Amino acid sequence: GVAIQLCSCSGPWFTWPKNNDAVDYSAAWTLKSWQRNFRYRVARWGYSPAVLAWEHYNELGHVPVGSAIYTFYQAYGSYQKTTDPYAHLRTTSQNSQAYSPGLWSSNAMDIANYHDYLDYRC
Numbered sequence: 001g002v003a004i005q006l007c008s009c010s011g012p013w014f015t016w017p018k019n020n021d022a023v024d025y026s027a028a029w030t031l032k033s034w035q036r037n038f039r040y041r042v043a044r045w046g047y048s049p050a051v052l053a054w055e056h057y058n059e060l061g062h063v064p065v066g067s068a069i070y071t072f073y074q075a076y077g078s079y080q081k082t083t084d085p086y087a088h089l090r091t092t093s094q095n096s097q098a099y100s101p102g103l104w105s106s107n108a109m110d111i112a113n114y115h116d117y118l119d120y121r122c
Helices: 028-045 068-083
Strands: 004-007 051-055 089-091
Touching: 028 051, 028 068, 068 089
Parallel strands: 004 051, 051 089
Antiparallel strands: none
């Protein structure tokens, strides 16, 4: 009865054609690398009813409509939908004070995943 959300964390470095800490979401190789990583995860764990959702990234910042990362999510979300025959939910997560209603209401995501931390200053 346990359902989990599988997160790719910060990048599929083991499948990237080059090692790069600063991801360029407008580069074609970035999308292709994430697609290859996702295809593997669906083949490996997709059959399981314990998979609630695929989470792309842990704690992104703001994703403005029309930005390179927003455009990436539209293409990646479409790929996820057509690649996962089990139709798991698609999401990513955002950190405290990130505000992206355009992303969450787009066709790239099925559920919102927002992490809100109280930032106390002493």
